[in-house]
Amino acid sequence: MTAPGTDPENDTPAGNSGTQRSNRRVRHWLAGAGVTALAAVLGITLAVRGGATPACAAPPTGNTVHKGKASFYDAGRSGGTCSFPSPPADRLYVALGKVEYAKAAACGSYLDVSGPKGTVRVLVMDQCGGCTPGKIDLSDEAFARIADRAQGIVPVTYRAVVNPPLDGGLTFRIKGGASQWWFAVQVGNHGTPLRSVEAKGPGGGFRKAARQNDNYWTVEGGLGPGPYSIRVTDVYGRQATATTIRMVAKQIQRTTASLASPDAARTPSSSPSAPPAPAAAPSPTPAESIAPTTTVEALAGAAPLDARC
Known part of the structure; x- marks a missing residue:
């Protein structure tokens, strides 16, 4: 039952029911506006906390020099995740992490890698599952050109070969x-x-x-x-x-x-010190x-x- 002298729908004194309903609507509106404003603020806060969108996956290109570390491995007779029929004849190849492998976008390109002992040119042939950005995995033969294998992992710099000389066409x-x-x-x-x-x-x-x-x-x-x-x-x-x-x-x-480019054979690369060109494929x-x-x-x-x- 409703108490005597109250509005049955709003449970307010009957004589002030219109005023009370109006006040209630104002309070509801303010509460709604507050929630909306809070949601907007939270949205902005979440966006800020989310930070910049991470750079999407892309292979090394241009003359940018990358600093990182290199280890070594042996792919055997496999052509790696690039699905090549076999490794290059000189066995100078490299596996890149997921970001630089970039869903196979790096496959078939070349990198000049410099380490403690020198520079080697390698074919991108594989994806390295455990490599974070900047970490690369060289073939045994390539690693031996730039460092002593006993070191295991060494600091390196590497960059893309923009115009490598190739043996034959596509x-x-x-x-x-x-x-x-x-x-x-x-x-x-x-x-x-x-x-x-x-x-x-x-x-x-x-x-x-x-x-x-x-x-x-x-x-x-x-x-x-x-x-x-x-x-x-x-x-x-x-x-x-x-x-x-x-x-x-x-x-x-x-x-x-x-x-x-027509002059590729005369200009081996833009590498720090041009190493001998490997077999092209x-x-x-x-x-x-x-x-x-x-x-x-x-x-x-x-x-x-x-x-x-």
């Missing part, structure tokens, strides 16, 4: 399981991080391929039975197109298309190689592009 390797309905290709012997790969079959236009963590580029839905034209662009804007790439799985198709066995394909299109230019994702 290579292409169709993935096992690929078909006219699902296109998957690995690009080799490019020397610098790739920004994009586009491909087309007969009678179609170029379609952008998606980079996968295993260093293959895929086009869902496929491009038909081939042959294919494949346009490759690196992070510096250099571009080359190869033609007549065939749907032949697991075999290296060699071309004369190249991303290298993993050496296939005779069974893996097939006849060269026709190629074309020289560079489109070398204006630096943002390599970050």
Whole structure:
């Protein structure tokens, strides 16, 4: 029951019910405004505490010198997470941490690494699962060029090789399981991080391929039975197109298309002290190689592009 002399809906004295309801609405409004304001403040506070968005994954590029540490390992006969058929013939390779491996964006590029004993040029071939940013894992052979193995881990500096001399042109390797309905290709012997790969079959236009963590580029839905034209662009804007790439799985198709500048052979690199150039790409066995394909299109230019994702 309601007490005598009260408003049944607001439990306030009947004679003052209008005033009380009005005051109650004001208090509710103020409380709501306070909550809204508090939420806004909390939102701002959380945003500030969250800090700047971490830099997204990206491979080393340009002339930036990175300071870090290097250890060593042996990949055996494996081509690493970059899915190469084998390590380079000189076995001078490196594994990068997740951030610099950047979902395979670093695969096939070169670094000049300097340590206590000197400088070595290495091919990025693998991802190092336990490496934090700045930590790299060199092959046994590469580590021996810059330090004594007994040291285990040594301080190093390293930077990208912007225009490495390469032996031959771009290579292409169709993935096992690929078909006219699902296109998957690995690009080799490019020397610098790739920004994009586009491909087309007969009678179609170029379609952008998606980079996968295993260093293959895929086009869902496929491009038909081939042959294919494949346009490759690196992070510096250099571009080359190869033609007549065939749907032949697991075999290296060699071309004369190249991303290298014409003077690459005369200017080994921008390294602190130019070491001997390594073999440009993993050496296939005779069974893996097939006849060269026709190629074309020289560079489109070398204006630096943002390599970050």
